[in-house]
Amino acid sequence: MNLKAEIVAVGTELLSPFFQDTNSLFLTAGLNSLGLTVSFKTIVGDEQDDLLRAVRSAMARSRLILIMGGLGPTEDDRTRETVAKALGRKLVFRKDLLSVIRERFRSRGLVMSASNLKQCRVIEGAEVLANPHGTAPGLWIETSRHRIALLPGPPRELCPMFDGHVLPRLAAAGRGLTLRRVLKLTGIGESMMETRLRGVYAEVPRPVTVTTLAVPGDLSIHLTYQGPGPEAEARALLDGLERKIASRLSPWIYSAAGERLEEVVGRLLKERGMTLACAESCTGGLIGHRLTEVPGSSAYFLESAVVYSDRAKSRRLGVPASLIEGRGAVSAAVARAMAVGVRKACRADIGLAVTGIAGPGGGSPRKPVGLVYLALSRESGTIVRKRLFFGGRSQVKAQSAQAALDILRKALRKRGPTNI
Amino acid sequence: MNLKAEIVAVGTELLSPFFQDTNSLFLTAGLNSLGLTVSFKTIVGDEQDDLLRAVRSAMARSRLILIMGGLGPTEDDRTRETVAKALGRKLVFRKDLLSVIRERFRSRGLVMSASNLKQCRVIEGAEVLANPHGTAPGLWIETSRHRIALLPGPPRELCPMFDGHVLPRLAAAGRGLTLRRVLKLTGIGESMMETRLRGVYAEVPRPVTVTTLAVPGDLSIHLTYQGPGPEAEARALLDGLERKIASRLSPWIYSAAGERLEEVVGRLLKERGMTLACAESCTGGLIGHRLTEVPGSSAYFLESAVVYSDRAKSRRLGVPASLIEGRGAVSAAVARAMAVGVRKACRADIGLAVTGIAGPGGGSPRKPVGLVYLALSRESGTIVRKRLFFGGRSQVKAQSAQAALDILRKALRKRGPTNI
Numbered sequence: 020m021n022l023k024a025e026i027v028a029v030g031t032e033l034l035s036p037f038f039q040d041t042n043s044l045f046l047t048a049g050l051n052s053l054g055l056t057v058s059f060k061t062i063v064g065d066e067q068d069d070l071l072r073a074v075r076s077a078m079a080r081s082r083l084i085l086i087m088g089g090l091g092p093t094e095d096d097r098t099r100e101t102v103a104k105a106l107g108r109k110l111v112f113r114k115d116l117l118s119v120i121r122e123r124f125r126s127r128g129l130v131m132s133a134s135n136l137k138q139c140r141v142i143e144g145a146e147v148l149a150n151p152h153g154t155a156p157g158l159w160i161e162t163s164r165h166r167i168a169l170l171p172g173p174p175r176e177l178c179p180m181f182d183g184h185v186l187p188r189l190a191a192a193g194r195g196l197t198l199r200r201v202l203k204l205t206g207i208g209e210s211m212m213e214t215r216l217r218g219v220y221a222e223v224p225r226p227v228t229v230t231t232l233a234v235p236g237d238l239s240i241h242l243t244y245q246g247p248g249p250e251a252e253a254r255a256l257l258d259g260l261e262r263k264i265a266s267r268l269s270p271w272i273y274s275a276a277g278e279r280l281e282e283v284v285g286r287l288l289k290e291r292g293m294t295l296a297c298a299e300s301c302t303g304g305l306i307g308h309r310l311t312e313v314p315g316s317s318a319y320f321l322e323s324a325v326v327y328s329d330r331a332k333s334r335r336l337g338v339p340a341s342l343i344e345g346r347g348a349v350s351a352a353v354a355r356a357m358a359v360g361v362r363k364a365c366r367a368d369i370g371l372a373v374t375g376i377a378g379p380g381g382g383s384p385r386k387p388v389g390l391v392y393l394a395l396s397r398e399s400g401t402i403v404r405k406r407l408f409f410g411g412r413s414q415v416k417a418q419s420a421q422a423a424l425d426i427l428r429k430a431l432r433k434r435g436p437t438n439i
Numbered sequence: 440m441n442l443k444a445e446i447v448a449v450g451t452e453l454l455s456p457f458f459q460d461t462n463s464l465f466l467t468a469g470l471n472s473l474g475l476t477v478s479f480k481t482i483v484g485d486e487q488d489d490l491l492r493a494v495r496s497a498m499a500r501s502r503l504i505l506i507m508g509g510l511g512p513t514e515d516d517r518t519r520e521t522v523a524k525a526l527g528r529k530l531v532f533r534k535d536l537l538s539v540i541r542e543r544f545r546s547r548g549l550v551m552s553a554s555n556l557k558q559c560r561v562i563e564g565a566e567v568l569a570n571p572h573g574t575a576p577g578l579w580i581e582t583s584r585h586r587i588a589l590l591p592g593p594p595r596e597l598c599p600m601f602d603g604h605v606l607p608r609l610a611a612a613g614r615g616l617t618l619r620r621v622l623k624l625t626g627i628g629e630s631m632m633e634t635r636l637r638g639v640y641a642e643v644p645r646p647v648t649v650t651t652l653a654v655p656g657d658l659s660i661h662l663t664y665q666g667p668g669p670e671a672e673a674r675a676l677l678d679g680l681e682r683k684i685a686s687r688l689s690p691w692i693y694s695a696a697g698e699r700l701e702e703v704v705g706r707l708l709k710e711r712g713m714t715l716a717c718a719e720s721c722t723g724g725l726i727g728h729r730l731t732e733v734p735g736s737s738a739y740f741l742e743s744a745v746v747y748s749d750r751a752k753s754r755r756l757g758v759p760a761s762l763i764e765g766r767g768a769v770s771a772a773v774a775r776a777m778a779v780g781v782r783k784a785c786r787a788d789i790g791l792a793v794t795g796i797a798g799p800g801g802g803s804p805r806k807p808v809g810l811v812y813l814a815l816s817r818e819s820g821t822i823v824r825k826r827l828f829f830g831g832r833s834q835v836k837a838q839s840a841q842a843a844l845d846i847l848r849k850a851l852r853k854r855g856p857t858n859i
Binding site for chain 2: 057
């Protein structure tokens with residue numbers, strides 16, 4: 020059965036600039052595990068007319084609808100009434116629920132308030148889904164066309180109810196198997212990646228979809244198999260597709276397993292038994308921060324000298340003041356001296372350095388904002404790269420850190436000390 | 440004019456368990472600033488039939504529709520075509536856009552790829568919204584019933600286009616006044632904050648709402664006035680409420696203007712004409728990264744020594760190896776020696792140091808994961824604080840950096856060198 024699934028999140032706070040629905044990520048993961056995909060998500064407030072419109076839109080376009088929120092005891096909670104209206108059904112009072120809710124209060128030494136009475140009203144023909152973690156029971160409705168779940172909003176109530184009552188009811192509706200693979204790329208722009216992928220798209224086998232995602236300096240290609248299986252066949256399809264993509268894009272792919280660049284670099288450093296020291300100017304510590312997000316990074320990461328001032332560059336790393344004065348702090352020569360200097364000062368196998376102009380101030384026609392020099396030094400030699408990044412201060416910093424880690428990755432991939 | 444507003448976010452990745460639309464928060468804040476509220480948010484994938492259904496639902500229930508994503512050069516990008524179809528309009532090729540996009544590539548020394556041609560196609564009758572930060576132009580369409588904006592997905596393209604071109608077009612449609620004030624707090628837990636706020640909630644004046652938001656180590660209280668104005672009256676209401684909240688929570692409030700802690704600290708350092716050097720162990724560079732996110736931070740931030748290894752702590756900062764061996768790298772004595780050491784080595788007015796156990800490994804019964812020592816040193820004296828944070832590696836790092844910046848803030852707020 021091919022169910023188009025829609026998630027409807029109800030709550031006025033979810034329409035403010037400060038709160039976000041995150042429950043839907045959990046529900047999506049569960050649906051995906053059965054091979055079901057989500058086609059729409061709708062977020063709507065507590066206002067009844069709006070909620071009715073949202074439920075009607077969902078019923079017109081989707082056959083499986085998960086509605087969460089608005090099952091509480093307050094005036095604002097109108098999901099039950101609204102879905103009943105959309106279905107043209109009545110609400111019926113369920114005495115058995117009354118005793119469950121009353122008992123819940125009693126067991127906590129509390130008295131049930133009159134407002135909780137509305138939680139005993141149930142859409143005609145619906146199954147009640149027990150809620151051991153709150154007073155709002157869930158509802159499950161099957162019609163000739165729809166399957167609809169009404170679920171409570173708080174995650175500690177929602178999650179066990181979904182896992183325990185909704186997923187089992189959907190298992191039979193699942194379409195088989197969902198397998199994902201995430202290729203991560205850096206050092207290439209989005210349109211160049213798309214141009215190179217063009218031939219591949221035409222050859223993507225039927226149950227696989229390819230989607231791409233880009234943030235400055237970091238791209239991903241998601242391959243999703245969604246089909247009947249068996250798993251070995253699905254894997255073989257993804258393997259074949261991955262090979263085709265790699266044949267066009269391998270220089271830029273840093274992971275075929277969705278890893279972050281700092282994880283890849285950390286693994287390579289560990290494998291090679293090498294140590295790293297960094298000298299950061301415009302990145303301000305971001306490279307060190309990213310490297311140390313990886314558990315166990317103390318095995319290879321010794322130190323980062325965040326040398327923001329010119330004096331620090333000289334004093335810490337032995338970059339001659341005359342060099343900084345002559346070439347400027349943002350120059351290939353200073354980047355090189357920083358990388359060599361930090362490697363020697365820290366007795367590390369590799370020194371990695373970044374100096375650049377993050378902006379918004381400090382740029383000039385010859386040295387614009389976004390100009391960055393990156394250097395990597397080993398005992399066998401030092402390389403320097405020049406880059407020009409676009410975007411605001413944060414974006415320039417982020418892209419600089421990413422580029423530095425990628426230069427490190429490329430150096431580590433190659434065998435032999437002279438090959439950097 | 441009462442416009443029901445809907446935000447439609449387009450992108451298959453937004454329907455996976457791994458990605459979330461966050462752009463809509465930014466758009467909502469902008470709409471709210473004009474007194475416009477969002478009634479619906481829809482998230483839909485790249486599949487054209489689904490997108491068409493979503494656009495049609497939106498047009499049936501909303502009069503102001505902001506659609507973002509799907510304007511790129513790839514096969515997947517179908518927003519232009521789909522909205523044209525929903526409106527019953529044609530796409531027309533705009534030569535002037537071709538030269539703009541081509542020039543964009545040329546200025547970067549790149550050749551425009553053929554796939555970018557589709558970005559020159561425009562819905563008949565639409566106004567083109569310039570995109571100085573990318574190749575996808577935005578579109579603005581007014582019909583007798585609808586106002587529709589098509590906007591690019593990447594935030595660095597979306598945000599300036601929305602602020603520069605969409606908000607001004609909507610200014611006349613605003614329904615009154617929305618004023619917000621954001622109090623930021625740190626060093627206090629969420630439930631303690633709520634307990635102290637309890638009395639305040641009952642006295643919140645009618646057109647103001649109070650919502651709170653918490654992430655580990657950082658809380659905010661949002662005061663929102665939404666009403667007829669006039670502005671002076673709205674401000675007076677918010678001022679009164681702010682005073683009430685401050686009387687209960689002032690020790691923990693670091694900003695009443697929604698600033699980030701690094702901005703507050705940067706401003707204070709600048710005002711005092713003081714310089715700062717940091718010694719970071721478990722934060723790995725995060726403090727330096729945060730400080731340097733603020734433009735102009737080079738005026739006061741000299742250097743951060745990210746001394747991840749014990750040897751680096753001794754060599755860089757002069758922390759005696761015997762002290763590290765005797766007390767452990769994570770100890771009050773070592774934190775103190777780091778702060779003093781980095782202040783002296785960098786000839787800074789203030790030395791700020793952090794050492795702790797970020798986990799998941801490295802903990803012991805006596806020194807568990809999450810144990811952190813923070814120290815601040817001035818010529819007049821040094822203070823050390825001990826904290827225990829909960830959460831994973833990233834959370835411990837984040838809370839440690841936040842606590843360090845807050846100690847710095849408190850020291851800077853006080854007058855006189857002996858008062859830290």
